[in-house]
Amino acid sequence: MKTMTKALIAGLALTLSVGTVSAADPEDAIDYRQGVFQVFKWNMGPLGAMAQGDIPFDRELAAKHAGQLDRVADMPWQGFTEGSDLGNTDAMPEVWMNREAFDEKAADFEQASARLVELITEEAGERDIRRQIGAVGQSCRSCHDDFRM
C-alpha cells in the first residue's frame, strides 16, 4: 500500500510537472497572439496604404508584405488557449463561447490572405490586387467587430 501510494504520488507529480511545462501560461499565450497581430499590422500598413492610394502601388513591396502576412496568417488562433480569456487582452469572451464562429472568421482571413499572394504571383492587374487587399482588411474588421472589444 505504501509503495502504491508512493507510485501514485510520483505519477501525479510527473503529470503535473509535464502539464505545467507543456501547457502555455495564459499571459504567454496573450503576449504571443498579440505579437502575431503586430506582424499582421506591420504588413497590412503598407498594403492598406497602397489599396487606398495613400502611397503609390508598388508590386515588389506588395509581394513582400503579402508574402509575410500569409506566412503568419494561421498563427494567432493557437494563442487563444483555454484560460487566456482573462488578463491583458481585448479578446471578447465570445471567442471561447462561440469558437466555431471564431474559427470560421479565422479561416476566411487565411483564405483572403492566400488569395492575395496568388493574385500577386499570377501578376494580376493592380486593380484586382488592390481590391483583394481591401478584402483582407474587411476580413480583419469583420472578426474584430464580433470578437474584439
Next chain:
Amino acid sequence: MKTMTKALIAGLALTLSVGTVSAADPEDAIDYRQGVFQVFKWNMGPLGAMAQGDIPFDRELAAKHAGQLDRVADMPWQGFTEGSDLGNTDAMPEVWMNREAFDEKAADFEQASARLVELITEEAGERDIRRQIGAVGQSCRSCHDDFRM
C-alpha cells in the same frame, strides 16, 4: 519662375507625404520586431523544454514549432529601422553602429533554424534534433549577448 517654384513645392510635398506614409514610425517598428520575438519565444519554449528533457520529446510538436519558428526567422531584422534605436527597446546602439556584425548573427540564426527543420523533415534521430535545438538557442543567446541590454 513662379510655376517652377510651385512645381518644386508640389513635388516636395508629394515626396514628404509619401515618405511619411511609407517610412515606418519608430514605435511601430519596435512593436513589430518585439512581436516577432514573441513568436520566437512561443515556439522556442516547447522546443527548449524538449531539448533539456523537461518535457518528453514529441516529433510532431517539434515539427510544428520548428516550422513556425522558421517561417518568421528572417522577419525581425527589418524592424531595426533608422531612428528606432530610441524608445521602448532593449536593443543596444551596437545594432546600428555595427550593423554588419548584427546581420551576421541574424543570418546564423536563420541558418540554425532552417537546419532544424531540415533534420526534422529528414527524420533525423532525437539526439541530433535536440542538439540542433540547442544550437538554435545558442544562436539566440549569442546575439542577445552582443546586441540586447
